[in-house]
Amino acid sequence: MLEPGTLTDRICEQLKTAIVRGELAQGTKLNEPALANRYGISRGPLREALRRLEGLGLVVHVPHAGARVITLSRAEVLQIYDVREALEGMAARLAAVMMTPMEVEELRALLAQHACRIAAEGGRAYFQHEGDTDFHNRIACASRNPGLAQMLRGELYHRLRMYRYQSSQQSSRPERALQEHEQIVDAIAERDGELAETLMRRHIQRARRAVAEQLQSQPDQPPNFVAEETR
Amino acid sequence: MLEPGTLTDRICEQLKTAIVRGELAQGTKLNEPALANRYGISRGPLREALRRLEGLGLVVHVPHAGARVITLSRAEVLQIYDVREALEGMAARLAAVMMTPMEVEELRALLAQHACRIAAEGGRAYFQHEGDTDFHNRIACASRNPGLAQMLRGELYHRLRMYRYQSSQQSSRPERALQEHEQIVDAIAERDGELAETLMRRHIQRARRAVAEQLQSQPDQPPNFVAEETR
């Protein structure tokens, strides 16, 4: 395994995927010597990686008590959607003004690709989610607001991905979502920022509602549940 | 100087205020040995503090090249307002639903206090800014969405404070702002989330416009200007 970049970067990435995938379960105490040993590095880079993950909101850190993987309660998952609604709505509005014609075309091509996949394989969850994040990511970038894009791709994205992965939430309604995506692109193509924002917000509101319904039927861990065990 | 908390915390705080105040000018290269020496600590805690500041968006870090204080271009300052508009609008909408009657009363009391100060001293910039952030902060907390509140109080707040401090931007229009604040509280008191969001967004749009006008008349540093010197 060759090393691209510094140790802190690699460990951060590995821990990130481990947390998202649930290999490091929610609430897990992150023991520094144990983790450093496990990944074959020293505690220095590990601590810096943990600090970075703390900034991403994937880990909480209490002085003299160590770091723990966050625990996403039902309420917190829904709260993420509220923030997304606000930020992605604004992103769509800005994108309607800033996006180049070529980017609009590329976005249309992307959606056409999604349509093929959905038709072919009935919208398998994996492709659907990847495609969905791809779509939203492009709009975030097209807003030409790096801070906004970074918030969506950083804090929000990883936490949401963590929930999706672990609840194996399959995006019901892929056709519906695709249709909403197309409407959003249409609004952007017509440079109607107001409409693009409205459509995007409704799009995320519907997704939030779908998640809320699924959460309704699932048991929830206690509000501030903390798990033990490191490996 | 007794120590509340860990070294990393203290250094992080000191660096934060130094950056906001411009004592560490924008684009300054942050030399680790020099800084550690200056604050009388080792490089370990310093590096962790830098990583935390990186998460707050006050510092950029390039591998093998060190960390630098960010440089806020005009465009970036305005972009912060766009993000604020989206997030604080959502915060106001949520606050309208979640805020307790007592909190509404406290908010009203706060605004009454502001009114007195403005009448008495003509709205001195310092008090005005402190009061303004206090108002917005309370609404962020009242949204009962910790992630949302943290974004506003973290990344956005510090960067904006940095600009305000260094441009010695005096909030023109304190009376107008106060009036807008009162309208927002009224909407919240009537539990009209829709209206509260609209008013908050307009409020921030106006602030953004005022900043844009002031920026128009000021010279701007080159887009990716980088300054040397550490102390």
Next chain:
DNA sequence: AAGGACTTGATTGTCGACAATTGAAGCGTC
């Protein structure tokens, strides 16, 4: 036997030194 203070173990926080990479100064060559 129950409660509390003490001790002990483990974990985090901090430090100084070594290794690796970068950027620039100095030299030689064309």
Next chain:
DNA sequence: GACGCTTCAATTGTCGACAATCAAGTCCTT
């Protein structure tokens, strides 16, 4: 005189060890 290469200093990245803090278990006291 200008360009490219080599060498060197400085800075960042990494490591292992020591000190401080916290939590749990034990022992003593009442």
